[in-house]
Amino acid sequence: MKEIKVGILGLGTIGTGVVKVFQKNSELIQQRLGARLTLTKIADLDIITDRGIEIDPELLTTKAEEVLDHPDIEIVIELIGGYEPARSFVLRAIANGKHVITANKALLALHGDEIYAAAEAKGVEVQFEAAVAGGIPVISSIKENLCANHIRNVQGILNGTCNYILTRMTDAEENFDDVLKEAQEQGYAESDPTFDIEGVDTAHKLAILIALCFGTRVDFNDIYTEGITGISAVDIQFARQFGYKIKLLAIGKMGYGKVEARVHPTMIPVSHPLADVDGVYNAVRLVGDFVGPVTLHGQGAGMEATASAVMGDAVAVARNLLAGAPVRTPSLGYPLAQRKDLPVRPMDELIGQYYLRFAIPDQPGVLAQLAGVLGTYDISISSMIQPERQVGGAVPIVMMTHEAREADIRSAFAEIDAGGLVREKSHLIRIESDLF
Amino acid sequence: MKEIKVGILGLGTIGTGVVKVFQKNSELIQQRLGARLTLTKIADLDIITDRGIEIDPELLTTKAEEVLDHPDIEIVIELIGGYEPARSFVLRAIANGKHVITANKALLALHGDEIYAAAEAKGVEVQFEAAVAGGIPVISSIKENLCANHIRNVQGILNGTCNYILTRMTDAEENFDDVLKEAQEQGYAESDPTFDIEGVDTAHKLAILIALCFGTRVDFNDIYTEGITGISAVDIQFARQFGYKIKLLAIGKMGYGKVEARVHPTMIPVSHPLADVDGVYNAVRLVGDFVGPVTLHGQGAGMEATASAVMGDAVAVARNLLAGAPVRTPSLGYPLAQRKDLPVRPMDELIGQYYLRFAIPDQPGVLAQLAGVLGTYDISISSMIQPERQVGGAVPIVMMTHEAREADIRSAFAEIDAGGLVREKSHLIRIESDLF
Numbered sequence: 047m048k049e050i051k052v053g054i055l056g057l058g059t060i061g062t063g064v065v066k067v068f069q070k071n072s073e074l075i076q077q078r079l080g081a082r083l084t085l086t087k088i089a090d091l092d093i094i095t096d097r098g099i100e101i102d103p104e105l106l107t108t109k110a111e112e113v114l115d116h117p118d119i120e121i122v123i124e125l126i127g128g129y130e131p132a133r134s135f136v137l138r139a140i141a142n143g144k145h146v147i148t149a150n151k152a153l154l155a156l157h158g159d160e161i162y163a164a165a166e167a168k169g170v171e172v173q174f175e176a177a178v179a180g181g182i183p184v185i186s187s188i189k190e191n192l193c194a195n196h197i198r199n200v201q202g203i204l205n206g207t208c209n210y211i212l213t214r215m216t217d218a219e220e221n222f223d224d225v226l227k228e229a230q231e232q233g234y235a236e237s238d239p240t241f242d243i244e245g246v247d248t249a250h251k252l253a254i255l256i257a258l259c260f261g262t263r264v265d266f267n268d269i270y271t272e273g274i275t276g277i278s279a280v281d282i283q284f285a286r287q288f289g290y291k292i293k294l295l296a297i298g299k300m301g302y303g304k305v306e307a308r309v310h311p312t313m314i315p316v317s318h319p320l321a322d323v324d325g326v327y328n329a330v331r332l333v334g335d336f337v338g339p340v341t342l343h344g345q346g347a348g349m350e351a352t353a354s355a356v357m358g359d360a361v362a363v364a365r366n367l368l369a370g371a372p373v374r375t376p377s378l379g380y381p382l383a384q385r386k387d388l389p390v391r392p393m394d395e396l397i398g399q400y401y402l403r404f405a406i407p408d409q410p411g412v413l414a415q416l417a418g419v420l421g422t423y424d425i426s427i428s429s430m431i432q433p434e435r436q437v438g439g440a441v442p443i444v445m446m447t448h449e450a451r452e453a454d455i456r457s458a459f460a461e462i463d464a465g466g467l468v469r470e471k472s473h474l475i476r477i478e479s480d481l482f
Numbered sequence: 483m484k485e486i487k488v489g490i491l492g493l494g495t496i497g498t499g500v501v502k503v504f505q506k507n508s509e510l511i512q513q514r515l516g517a518r519l520t521l522t523k524i525a526d527l528d529i530i531t532d533r534g535i536e537i538d539p540e541l542l543t544t545k546a547e548e549v550l551d552h553p554d555i556e557i558v559i560e561l562i563g564g565y566e567p568a569r570s571f572v573l574r575a576i577a578n579g580k581h582v583i584t585a586n587k588a589l590l591a592l593h594g595d596e597i598y599a600a601a602e603a604k605g606v607e608v609q610f611e612a613a614v615a616g617g618i619p620v621i622s623s624i625k626e627n628l629c630a631n632h633i634r635n636v637q638g639i640l641n642g643t644c645n646y647i648l649t650r651m652t653d654a655e656e657n658f659d660d661v662l663k664e665a666q667e668q669g670y671a672e673s674d675p676t677f678d679i680e681g682v683d684t685a686h687k688l689a690i691l692i693a694l695c696f697g698t699r700v701d702f703n704d705i706y707t708e709g710i711t712g713i714s715a716v717d718i719q720f721a722r723q724f725g726y727k728i729k730l731l732a733i734g735k736m737g738y739g740k741v742e743a744r745v746h747p748t749m750i751p752v753s754h755p756l757a758d759v760d761g762v763y764n765a766v767r768l769v770g771d772f773v774g775p776v777t778l779h780g781q782g783a784g785m786e787a788t789a790s791a792v793m794g795d796a797v798a799v800a801r802n803l804l805a806g807a808p809v810r811t812p813s814l815g816y817p818l819a820q821r822k823d824l825p826v827r828p829m830d831e832l833i834g835q836y837y838l839r840f841a842i843p844d845q846p847g848v849l850a851q852l853a854g855v856l857g858t859y860d861i862s863i864s865s866m867i868q869p870e871r872q873v874g875g876a877v878p879i880v881m882m883t884h885e886a887r888e889a890d891i892r893s894a895f896a897e898i899d900a901g902g903l904v905r906e907k908s909h910l911i912r913i914e915s916d917l918f
Contacts, residue, residue, distance in 0.1 A: 194796075343779070344774065
């Protein structure tokens with residue numbers, strides 16, 4: 047029976063999960079593949095800490111080059127995360143003619159071009175199903191099954207930490223800070239949660255999805271990225287009154303020669319296919335011109351689900367090798383030469399509905415003045431909630447707009463905030479009602 | 483630029499959809515594939531009827547052999563449907579060394595073995611993503627991405643006609659017969675809807691899913707198949723009162739060396755991931771030992787969504803051919819020699835919760851007698867609804883059981899129905915609360 051040797055870089059959470067798949071399901075994989083997939087070497091700087099599994103000490107090394115330069119290893123799985131040394135290691139593996147599997151969305155979002163080009167030049171595959179939405183087969187669905195479609199819209203809930211926090215804020219009516227603390231205690235949020243709660247992790251994943259779906263490059267810095275730290279319990283309550291939930295969405299759209307690429311808290315109707323994606327689950331919804339809307343839902347993170355995706359990639363590469371076809375599908379599903387370089391639509395050009403929240407002093411006439419300013423900028427209101435008056439203090443007033451231009455909202459806010467009409471900076475949440 | 487020639491058998495709805503993809507998205511496919519996929523010949527007995535698209539008359543033929551024996555066609559797409567002549571044509575295409583793509587679930591459910599074995603012997607691929615859940619990438623997700631998982635549970639809403647009817651019965655509170663008529667008028671149900679509403683179509687698809695997920699053969703006749711014709715508006719209303727919806731589910735489970743393979747109306751909690759799959763949409767939920775639960779949702783039928791899946795397969799085969807690997811993945815995701823032949827668990831052994839409906843005469847003491855019989859058979863009741871009394875007539879009484887054995891329910895029903903306790907045959911609906 048043929049054997050294909052695999053090496054792992056990085057024995058963190060996902061690395062440990064991958065080792066568990068090898069230990070538990072090797073026989074199953076061998077039956078399906080008709081060949082042995084053998085874990086040959088695992089490199090990590092720390093080979094002392096107990097990961098809760100038994101690993102043959104012969105497999106372990108602290109030297110990445112024992113994986114990267116191993117003469118018999120054909121598939122290198124990079125699970126170190128971050129930019130360096132992951133980038134250098136991946137490039138060296140490619141230079142050595144090894145196929146690479148990675149779950150590293152940060153690396154691909156920023157250095158994907160360099161890596162895909164190196165792989166294309168060398169004639170090896172780079173696969174990264176685990177980099178977006180963990181165990182959910184999103185990437186290969188786009189690259190393979192849906193490849194006969196023009197995809198013009200993709201939306202995703204791609205960060206389990208944010209979704210857990212927003213779900214808890216919604217269900218338990220707690221504040222952001224309390225829920226974050228609770229999430230950290232339960233292991234759903236990192237001790238430094240910045241990348242997650244500021245939307246950066248979601249934006250990394252969106253950059254990858256846009257390249258796959260729309261066939262265009264997007265500069266990571268051009269993705270509008272707004273996290274969930276500005277969402278208050280009061281926004282969630284008002285959203286509910288209007289029939290909406292608040293989710294951190296990654297949104298990609300293509301039209302009129304430009305790409306929308308944005309990550310921000312978004313109000314979606316409770317009937318929206320992503321509205322019930324709760325807790326640490328992820329989901330991606332996309333629309334193709336033939337397939338129509340497709341929604342894929344599952345565990346977007348975690349040791350075992352992510353390991354499932356990594357091993358799916360490993361078997362895919364092994365199938366290519368066994369069939370005598372080392373490179374079957376380009377990294378992005380199309381040759382790099384075919385890639386477009388469409389501009390990203392500036393946020394000012396965005397047209398949509400908005401939820402606006404103002405803190406106004408409890409005085410007669412303020413609402414009229416507010417409405418007057420909004421009217422000046424062509425912003426019309428579809429509904430409004432003004433809770434009972436609190437004598438003397440500031441009261442929140444919330445409005446849902448009809449379709450408006452983001453530039454106009456910004457201008458109106460500038461005038462309102464500068465004009466002393468409000469007691470706090472005015473606040474907006476974008477709405478996606480549109481089911482395409 | 484390389485060219486791969488494709489022939490189509492059958493210019494019905496899906497065939498027309500595939501021609502539309504060729505006409506509309508050939509350039510996109512060429513960019514992604516790096517080669518031309520050319521529609522070379524289309525065979526149908528009727529090449530006269532207007533399908534609403536322009537087709538070069540040179541492409542059309544009434545003779546299947548002009549596709550099957552065409553020296554340059556490498557990929558044959560079978561879209562005739564049914565058993566014959568589809569079976570003979572597919573086998574002849576394989577014998578001629580052509581790769582086959584089919585959307586024909588009936589053919590694969592009954593003659594899959596013969597076809598997969600012929601393909602394996604000849605060294606060609608048979609792909610059938612469109613055969614289950616239309617455009618949703620279910621089959622390749624199981625065969626490829628999730629292949630490192632033991633899958634022990636799969637549930638699906640796989641028939642748009644049934645789901646449309648049940649959704650309308652739920653939302654509009656109409657009767658089965660009225661909704662069926664409406665569905666026929668709107669083109670959501672065939673003029674002879676038997677295969678759909680009796681669950682046969684769903685069972686065909688379940689047979690395929692079980693072979694893929696569990697690696698075992700299932701004789702189509704061993705699949706318990708119950709359609710939706712016995713569901714009444716009153717069941718749907720009671721289900722709602724208990725917090726459930728009624729869906730026609732395909733259910734496959736594996737455990738203790740046996741397979742559960744059943745298609746029947748099923749009550750699922752409104753919070754179940756499949757409860758909101760409405761109208762003509764399909765969805766599949768499965769659980770892998772590493773990936774956990776994954777739910778895939780989209781259009782399960784229709785010209786365009788199904789054509790998307792067919793073309794996804796065509797590109798996949800073309801990628802193999804271009805990479806020099808005519809056969810990359812076996813038809814079922816594993817070599818036929820690896821297939822198990824596990825027995826199907828008899829329905830009598832089923833253990834689960836049940837919804838029971840009895841039509842009892844409006845007399846004192848009948849409920850006590852009914853409960854007595856159920857108790858004799860170890861069936862305990864978790865809740866009950868008895869609507870207001872209708873003097874003199876029969877009244878429905880409904881009960882939800884705790885876990886019970888189906889054999890015991892059957893025995894209790896036999897005794898109850900024979901004992902003159904009820905005015906109509908007693909009625910059950912199985913419940914799946916279990917989210918695994």
